Amino acid sequence: MEGLFGVVEYLNSLLWGPPMLALLLGTGIWFTFRLRFVQVRKIKLVFKKTFGDVFKKSEKADEHGMSSFQALATAIAAQVGTGNLAGVGTAIAAGGPGAVFWMWLSGFFGAGTIFAEAILGQTYNQRVDGQKVGGPAYYIKHGLGSPALAAFFAVSIIIALGFIGNMVQSNSVSDSMNAAFGIPHIVLGIITAIVVGAIVMGGISRIASFAVTIVPIMAGVYILGCLVIIFRNLGEVIPAFQLIIQSAFNPMAATGGVVGVTVKEAMRYGIARGLFSNEAGMGSTPHSHAIAKVAHPSQQGFVAIMGVIIDTLVVCTFTALIIIITGTYETGLVGIQLTQQSFAIGLVGFGEYFIAISLFFFALSTIIAWYYFGEGNIKYLFGQKAIRAYQVIVLVCIVLGTLIEVEDVWELADLFNGLMVIPNLIALLGLSAIVIKSLENYESSDLDK
Template sequence: MQLQAIVEDINSILWGPIMLILLVGTGVVFTIRLKGLQVRKFTLAFKQTFGGMFKKGQADEDGMSSFQALATAIAAQVGTGNLAGVATAIALGGPGAIFWMWVSGFFGMATIFAEAVLAQLHTEKRDGEITGGPAYYIKNGLGSKGLAAFFAVSIILALGFMGNMVQSSSIAEAVYAAFNIPNVVTGIVIAVIVGLIILGGISRIASFTEKIVPIMAGFYIVGSLVIIFMHADMILPAFEMIFVGAFNPKAATGGVIGVGLKESLRYGVARGVFSNEAGMGSTPHAHAVAKVKHPAEQGLVSIMGVVIDTGIVCTLTALVILTTNVLPTGLFGAQLTQEGFTVGFGNFGTTFIAICLFFFSLSTIIGWYYFAEANVKYLVGKKGVPVFRLFVLICIVFGTTISAEIVWELADVFNGLMIIPNLIALLGLSSLVIKVANDYEGPFLHHKPAQYENKRVR
């Protein structure tokens, strides 16, 4: 198909080495300027995140609790990329790609901290509701309305429409494989569920994500650990393949996978970035509306999103694949992951992956919808939301009836386009991020008057 070939050519340029260097490089810059904050304040980030996990908080027009914001961000981060993306990285880049995925995740922690801080600082009341995201800190921080509008349009197309078509397609295919239910029936069911959630606004979205994210993550983590410990004798060899493969890919698998260091690094970094979304400009929409006493508090919470997504869920997927020794089978993507679970659970492995994909993709649809809606409000106000909701629900059903390949390629184009203005803003406003971090580590943590404490009225 000519259109698909053109789009693929655009993506090969857009998602080439330069983009990956910019994304990881931004993380390196913030890691250096923040003096390794993701390591120094990791314990504090953990306490800040899970200390408020069970606190009752009602999301309203003034925002949502810190944990609800994180859950909404993770809902978008943990998706098909954790199952299919990791398998793709291993299949094309060898086991060593996981090492480079960890590296990109480490630096991504600093990037996502910066995104959350800037999002907290630049929020607005639109039609009586607090909202924020990159469009707001690009407009108000950089002073560029043009770049802000460009970002807003890109994310609406990438996540709100095309991205959600791909997610619904993934659910439908998995459900059909496990239960032989027609794709369009699954699409209609998904649209009804999503419609009931998003019609409830921020309150219902926050309530859904804070409940479903811990359950779905816990279900997948337990299932993965069971299989990994069933093959306990392969755990150390799996880690050996990862670390050896990071620098000598052919030695890691005895040359079974004919890849070099370039492919290992490329696919590891790419899948890491796609999975945790650090620097992409998506998760700041959730972190912007968190009710916290200081912007840096939510910055620390956002770091845990990368830890959960890349450090835990992606790593477990990799270990399932490597410990079950399904790598030489020639399978690719989600099928490779599914084969690993089938080795562990037998025929139930297919059902297990179908259930995981259903909840992973459903939560991603909700998260991406919320991010895109914030940009609809930015462009045209709340009056544009009902029409946007209708189009999203139509896209969800339509996505289950077509090949997802061209849609996914188009989504990648707009994902790439929205990253560019976001990175410009992050680097351009980096001094402000450092100032806020210093304000938090100095006066705020020492119970002295802090410049940014309670900056936003709740």
């Protein structure tokens, strides 16, 4: 087994090398410039489309799709998960504080990428067995005209998110709950699997209702906890930002050699964890944005941008600040242990429990969203008849994930994330003219005038 994970680690060093980082950032940069910095110049519309109807009574999700906000909540359920807590800790431990800068950069340009994903998801959505569905497999097949590449993506995302990704989630939450409350890992795995099973077997209506209820609460409570620590350490905030910027370009000088990482490592882990967190370019969130009930595809594109803002520029930044201002990034801890120790210092007597409980809900929401994304691709490949078998395998993976070493699980996640990114980015670049035309069409319309 050790030899197998050694191979995985080697493949990741190749897969997540300069070409992949350049392709990811390059795609975001391409869309950002071609769309004329849509994430900046349309920021008011992003907020309006996201929160304008949030207090109105939301219609129930059904075979015709879900509301725009329900689609965003489902997407954020996937985005805001262990990547924001354990992932940020892993990035800083392996890439130094400078990794945070590269997370920001990938998030800023990733907003352009995720805008494009949402538009293509909307443009090429389909009806299968009477249900509205969509996602990269559909725009790769019907837009790019490559059924083989679409099938490769579908297989990759099922393994990456439905199976391996959910092992990452259960691994992190079991570690955290075990450290805080002493609950055995396997017990946490079984409990999580039971809760997830009860929700996903209720179909899209129950999944959407869960997401739209739990996501705003869990994100709000977590941000509030972070703000308490930050206000207690206001004098350390500006130095923390300075350290992040310095470490991004000169890690050794910024840390005095304590971390001892290179710029390449800071970029590698910052962008890789940024992708795992905000999922821009990965091809996951288009599954929910594709079935949103909107008048024009670009409208859901604006909403999708908010997902990256909340995930990377807000939640990930808060997590990183807590790790840096408490000084725990120099302790040698990794992943959720690093984040948990940071909050234990910042919220004395309560921080460890706060993170454990937060992570449970973050991971639970992500598992359910990733299950849903994988289910869409099971339907694409095998039809409705294979859903029950898929559900069973997902629940088994949740339990198994609690029994594997954290470094090994993250390496597997990076590998399969990379495999699903490649066909999605090929499609995004190949269909970029469709995205640009959609935005131009929207801007020439009177939908928001």
